[in-house]
Amino acid sequence: MPIIVQKFGGSSVATPEKILAAARKAIRAKQEGNQVVMVVSAMGDTTDDLIDLANRITDKPPAREMDMLLSTGEQQSCALMAIAISSLGHKAVSLTGAQIGVKTDATFRKARIKSIETARLKKLLDEGNIIIAAGFQGIDDDFNITTLGRGGSDTTAVALAAVLRADACEIYTDVDGVYTTDPRVIPEARRVSRISYDEMLELASLGAGVMHSRSIEFGKKFDTPIHVRSSFTDVPGTMIVTEPERPDMPVCGAAITKDEARITVQGIPDKPGTSLEIFSRIAARNISVDMIVQNVGESGKADISFTVPKNELDASLDAVREGVKLVGAGTITSDDNVAKVSVVGLGMARQTGVAEKMFRALATAGINIGMITTSEIKISVLVPRDQSQQALRVVHSSFELEKAPTTPIKPWMPKHIGTDAAAVVARLQGLNMEDLTIDDVSLDSTQARVTILGVPDTPGIAAKVFEEVAAAGIFVDMIVQSYPTTEALATLSFTVPQEQLEHSVTVAKKVAASLACRGVTNSPKIAKLSVSGVGLRTHTGVAIRMFRSLAEAGINLDLINTSEVRVNVVVDGAQGEKGLKQLQTAFADVLR
Known part of the structure; x- marks a missing residue:
């Protein structure tokens, strides 16, 4: 059965109404014949509020304790999401980063993922559950809670999609895809249907805030398709994959x-x-x-x-x-x-x-x-x-760049799980998932x-x-x-x-x-x-x-x-x- 990972950012789960709307998207994906893993961020401004609370006590809170504190925001969201799905008549289980088995190094506030256990996830999926995973967090070798830093929930989602060999990782956010430039600055900017990993890495580093570089790096390293979509509409969004939208066009953004x-x-x-x-x-x-x-x-x-x-x-x-x-x-x-x-x-x-x-x-x-x-x-x-x-x-x-392509765009076709998947699984074994990898x-x-x-x-x-x-x-x-x-x-x-x-x-x-x-x-x-x-x-x-x-x-x-x-x-x-x-x-x- 196909696996889909869906990630919902803070603005997408900011209220009970938005949590219910996200729950319906996950249920719909399951009814279409998929196994579904949701990754959720903290609600709205929760993370900022928690940081402010700590700073009202001291301007130099210990990094370990900040990770303990900040991880509660995502735990709150994933529990509420599981409650929402249950209220709509479907099975759901919420899991913290530790319960999933997200192992990280011991760098508090900006930990890197070393490995992710999949046995428990697969068992719960096979039992018919929608899994709701707390993004942005894991545990180190001493069982300390760690957080992944900026863009951490995106990183969690793409990493889970990689180890589960998911058919796609859907990133739901408050924009409906990747644009040729920031539409808030240039209103005529156009949403692209597809962009390559390398192009997206460059744009992410240049300030395109749709996704963080670390999550794109995961996608490229483990050949995981990433689908950026709106939480509030059914616009098709943008696929981040190996191939660009138009290989014949010199500039995409x-x-x-x-x-x-x-x-x-x-x-x-x-x-x-x-x-x-x-x-x-x-x-x-x-x-x-x-x-x-x-x-x-x-x-x-x-x-x-x-x-x-x-x-x-x-x-x-x-x-x-x-x-x-x-x-x-x-x-x-x-x-x-x-x-x-x-x-x-x-x-x-x-x-x-x-x-x-x-x-x-x-x-x-x-x-x-x-x-x-x-x-x-x-x-x-x-x-x-x-x-x-x-x-x-x-x-x-x-x-x-504001003009839509005048010739048909060659459709992107997902690779079937086979020898490629075996090669990816081999790379996932015996290494830290976020290690630097030099291709050439x-x-x-x-x-x-x-x-x-x-x-x-x-x-x-x-x-x-x-x-x-x-x-x-x-x-x-x-x-x-x-x-x-x-x-x-x-x-x-x-x-x-x-x-x-x-x-x-x-x-x-x-x-x-x-x-x-x-x-x-x-x-x-x-x-x-x-x-x-x-x-x-x-x-x-x-x-x-x-x-x-x-x-x-x-x-x-x-x-x-x-x-x-x-x-x-x-x-x-x-x-x-x-x-x-x-x-x-x-x-x-x-x-x-």
Whole structure:
């Protein structure tokens, strides 16, 4: 019999009436021939109220006791849901995280799931019960109650769907699916029928609050379909699966991240280990670094720029100052009045012209780009915060994301349980479910680098450069634009196929001359080293591990860019094979 996991968030169970409405959805799914597991969050603002209660006693409550306290919110919801289902004439059993057998590590307030027992769940399902599971919680090896942190009920739901090999995990919330951007900011945003795990991971990290990254990581790692639906309507919602809605479309969504701050370190010695000295100190303070841009150095010096959460700027600057003292860098600048605007799509890996289209839209609107970084499926730019909403609007419009597909969308078909299921079950045995998993450590030795020095810090420069490059039929992979120096000049680098280098340099020199840039340099043979996998966002330190491994081998980094599923660095071509071996060794314990 098919198994469906249904998750209902706090707004979906905020009142007795909403609890009864959710109960009817579960009963309907059971009457359609499914076994049903419900996962519920705490009612409405219950969690916030419990935190406030603790803070009225002390501003530093013990983390263990906070988990004990906060877990009661979900226990209340699941008991009430079981009562509601029973009142409607159907069998139901409510279970806490401990009763289910959700085993976690001992990190209170943000525990990770190690394993989930399924014997009791399957027995109760076979007896005809609808199971109501308390989300957001588990127990550690010493039987302490733990909570999973932000998005914990989503994580519980997708994890249960994974271990039960459910046919789908339905996430019921107060929105009716995933949109091309935030419809509260851009009203014309369109709901998509389907989105890939990788695309959703990128959008979740960029502020799309429909689901948390950890739950999407579970879905991808264990091939669990996730269906985002409205608690209040029967709108079809959005499926999060392996395949995108339209593989032929380069962009599926756009997003804005406003709570960013930028730090730039100029004049760093261009030698191995300098990046590690800075970023390891930031990581030691548990600060999440987002957009990292390191460009090619001049005269033995390089610049590094990166973004951090705005509320952690001061702590980040303290860490950077420590690192700068050791590496002997020059100046440190920062800006907490910036925002990141990004476009995401699996299709951009196979199509040219995406970057210049985005850059031209921003230039036409008079919006200056401070930094650029790209990955295989994402382009991000840093813009002034007061122009960020306009930037999102023009980018969303330029890719016509508000328009529905004009050709039929190929239907997504669920995979039948068989050899795939056996492979997943094998992966679930003998590992912690939320461990970092690296899918690939790779080397690309087919590219060359072109760098334009002294690029003026004015709107339209990036658009002009890449329109000329595209018009010349040159395929561009990585794009990295560093933050402008005190002379209001930036460095813009991009990688191209080696056979197109000569043509690329000619085009770059022509456009550089027209823009009064300082000059053009190139490297005919570079090595692009990449680490990709599941958990790069929630397991901080992947980039640090890369930097440390390469530094220990005396390998210098020329370019850096990052995404939710991949970290890329560019090194000298002669160091490629050596770098690959270093990274394979460094990630051997998590390489799948």
